[in-house]
Amino acid sequence: MTGVDAASIRVVACDIFGTTVDWRTGVAREVARTAADHGVELDAGAFADEWRDRYLPSMERVNRHERDWAYLDTLHRESLDELLDVHGVADAFPDAARRRLVHAWHRLPAWDDAVEGLTRLRRRYVLAALSNGGFALLTTLVKAAGLPFDCILSAELARAYKPAARAYLTATDLLDVDPAQVLMVAAHKWDIDGARQAGLATAFLERPLEKGPARTADRAADVTSDLAVTGFDHLADVLGC
Amino acid sequence: MTGVDAASIRVVACDIFGTTVDWRTGVAREVARTAADHGVELDAGAFADEWRDRYLPSMERVNRHERDWAYLDTLHRESLDELLDVHGVADAFPDAARRRLVHAWHRLPAWDDAVEGLTRLRRRYVLAALSNGGFALLTTLVKAAGLPFDCILSAELARAYKPAARAYLTATDLLDVDPAQVLMVAAHKWDIDGARQAGLATAFLERPLEKGPARTADRAADVTSDLAVTGFDHLADVLGC
Missing domain, CATH: 1.10.150.240 (Putative phosphatase; domain 2)
Known part of the structure; x- marks a missing residue:
């Protein structure tokens, strides 16, 4: 089921808007x-x-x-x-x-599976928020939603937005890990593609309701990623957390 | 007792080596x-x-x-x-x-009052680690010691070490607050002096045993700061958390 070696991963980096919270x-x-x-x-x-x-x-x-x-x-x-x-x-x-x-955009509700799934993932991995939101925005949002991240990373630290490689590689540099030791979790094809091109492992997390009932969100069938999951709880299951 | 208006503070920024953990x-x-x-x-x-x-x-x-x-x-x-x-x-x-x-230096024991005191402070304030340790070092150390910070800030993000003003002001910029809205907590006179000169509010936290039994650590009587406390629990008391 898993397309990555769970033991080679040290950091789980999570997109926020759409992936972790319901913007x-x-x-x-x-x-x-x-x-x-x-x-x-x-x-x-x-x-x-x-x-x-x-x-x-x-x-x-x-x-x-x-x-x-x-x-x-x-x-x-x-x-x-x-x-x-x-x-x-x-x-x-x-x-x-x-x-x-x-x-x-600084205070958004978490998806139902986020707090429990992230809590399980955090037991084994360094758990980072990695978003295009600013550092202050993310700190406020993560605190208000009670999301258990070990650290906040932001495109602001790279002064380049995802999917630019620099946004991902600044994060891996700061955490002093190789890109392949980071699993990027995101609900958007463009983010997964950017992470993969920067050398990160990838988990596509399908959020069919992200864009509301009238629009179609990105679907797993259309995305190339190492893993495809339906929630953070599912990701924790797949990684054996 | 308090030399700062607790309501004007939004962020409590904590030094790590010596202040929060017993290096x-x-x-x-x-x-x-x-x-x-x-x-x-x-x-x-x-x-x-x-x-x-x-x-x-x-x-x-x-x-x-x-x-x-x-x-x-x-x-x-x-x-x-x-x-x-x-x-x-x-x-x-x-x-x-x-x-x-x-x-x-990546895995150090927390002082006894740290986890409980920080947990109380976090209920009211954004709680940041602000240390000369690298971002990866701090993330590892904070996770291993179970310290409940909302975010990790590091001199590495400024590429300047405390007590340089840039180390403090990069942190306030990232959190999008005025320097006076940040209370810097530290056990060292040089850190308190640097923070005060950068415009931050300051709390000197006395750790008499920081340098072991044979050496004298910095003492409150010799430090100019807005607050002087004996632990994070004491700081939470003073700020009414």
Whole structure:
């Protein structure tokens, strides 16, 4: 069943947005609340989707050096400003409301299997968060969700976003391990592909509901990875934790 | 009793060697074991003291740019090599034994009050390790000692060692807080002075036994700090956690 030698792995590095926490539910909830507070009608789930759609393109511009390094909060704010314009509701959302919405990405609910599965994995492995979220964002989010990571790693430390190799290799350098000793766990094909190309072992974690009921999330059949699992509890089973 | 407004603090940043863990006991134990394995007689406690004496000077050479950035493990190894020469026992310690000794700094016992006191502090504050130890060293040490930090911060992330201001300010930048919102907890005057000069709030934590029975550790009477406490439990009391 396993495509990696569990004994060769020393670090389990986990993507956060979508893989460990349910960004769509958390962000849509805050969008709905903030819109209601300002008397605006919006499809909060669809708005969250459109916001997230701008995520990868905004990071690609940084990775291609079309702009200087910018924190994820800055990218989220720029995408939000554009989106409120597109929806013709820019005037209804003052600065404080926009900051509150950007901050929604700092507090997101964990998927049901995350805390227990991660707790089991942590008994045997160094357990790291490895996300494009900023260091402060991740620290806040992980603490609020009670996720038992040994350390926080962030694309911010590399000043390059996943799937750039540097984002993964800065993490392996900091932990003083070879890339092949790190198992990257992610729910997105682009992340698994980036990790594999950087030499990491990979576990695709399928989250069929990540993008809500109307959209299709990445599926295991379409992803090349060493392992494919359905949750952190399943990953702990596969690795014998 | 408190010289800081507990409500203005968001992050409690803790020094590790001497403040949170008892480096002398841990290192002396490994020195004694390794020396015995190689048939060498050494005063293990005194050897640990002499090794630690070379710690600050070795980091100062990096901070003064007299040499390129070097990881703490590298500095520890160089000091160890010198010290074994000074003691005339270099031939008795092969490379593997030296690596084992450098690794002793990766696994050190926590002071008795650390786990419980830190657990209480973590309920209210973001709790960070902020040490001159490398990121991998700190992650290993904190995990093995069961210390409940929210995140690991290291001088390595700044490529400057405490007491250089950059070591503290890289940490506050990463956590996206003002220096005055961070309470630095340390058992050494040089660390407290560095943190205060960088604008952090400070708590001197007195560890009278840090340097063993024959040497005098830094004492509260000689240190200018916002708070002076005798342990992490005492700090939790003072901050009302």
